[in-house]
Amino acid sequence: MTNTADSTNDRKGVFITFEGPECAGKTTQIALLKRRCDELGRKTLVTREPGGTEIGEALRNIVKHHVGDTAVTDHAELLLFSASRAQHVEKRIIPALEAGYVVICDRFIDSTTAYQGYGRGLDLEFIKTLNAFAVRGCVPDITILLDLSAEESHERGQKREETLFVEDRIESEEIDFHRRVRDGFMKLAELDSERVKVVSAVNSVEKIELEIFRYVAPLIG
Numbered sequence: 001m002t003n004t005a006d007s008t009n010d011r012k013g014v015f016i017t018f019e020g021p022e023c024a025g026k027t028t029q030i031a032l033l034k035r036r037c038d039e040l041g042r043k044t045l046v047t048r049e050p051g052g053t054e055i056g057e058a059l060r061n062i063v064k065h066h067v068g069d070t071a072v073t074d075h076a077e078l079l080l081f082s083a084s085r086a087q088h089v090e091k092r093i094i095p096a097l098e099a100g101y102v103v104i105c106d107r108f109i110d111s112t113t114a115y116q117g118y119g120r121g122l123d124l125e126f127i128k129t130l131n132a133f134a135v136r137g138c139v140p141d142i143t144i145l146l147d148l149s150a151e152e153s154h155e156r157g158q159k160r161e162e163t164l165f166v167e168d169r170i171e172s173e174e175i176d177f178h179r180r181v182r183d184g185f186m187k188l189a190e191l192d193s194e195r196v197k198v199v200s201a202v203n204s205v206e207k208i209e210l211e212i213f214r215y216v217a218p219l220i221g
């Protein structure tokens, strides 16, 4: 283990994560929040999971796009997301937080709990332990959960596919899987309401942006 922080104590920056079902608008809202941070003169790192490092991006390709015979198993999938996260936290997130950056991450530990835990049905206690092992105390200061029904998420995905189609293994899961994921996210928000703020993703982009900024402003202002 290196001497990077194992806790949030040395943190000078702010760690913000975005969560929610596919097509909830995370990428859209992260870009808008980044613009607000720029206007406020804050140094900002926008990053994502799986991904964020060279190794993480390679794992992203495996978990998202290997289908059929080469698709990962449920257990391997959980470990690959966690491996991507461990690399990401140590190599990028902790150094940026120590340097005073606002770190905005598209998906983090809650996605693993929602998708692999509630969605796939893997052991939630084990996932909690694995998440803690991967992040080593580096938990978000605030998490914005963009809430969208499985049906609405699917509909937005269909619209997007009309212009850009790339086969995505997890996105193509059956609707019940996505319903369990959404319920899982909502349970997480209930259990950790201090950190996880639920924002309805069905409103206009502008309205959602304002609601998010109201939550985040006290941390970055």
Ligand code: T5A
Pocket: 021, 022, 023, 024, 025, 026, 027, 028, 029, 049, 050, 064, 081, 106, 107, 108, 109, 111, 112, 113, 115, 116, 156, 160, 170, 171, 201, 202, 203, 204, 205, 208
């Ligand atoms: N995963 C990830 C796990 O299973 N476990 C894990 O631990 C982790 C970390 C990641 C996949 O990996 C899984 C979850 C995912 O399946 P991804 O490509 O990063 O894959 O997928 P998403 O994070 O879901 O990204 P998307 O691009 O699909 O969705 P976004 O970023 O939420 O949405 P966005 O902003 O790209 O917008 C999607 C569409 O909706 C429209 C946009 O114009 C766009 O067309 N839109 C709106 N439409 C109406 N009203 C609004 N308010 C809108 N906002 C955006």
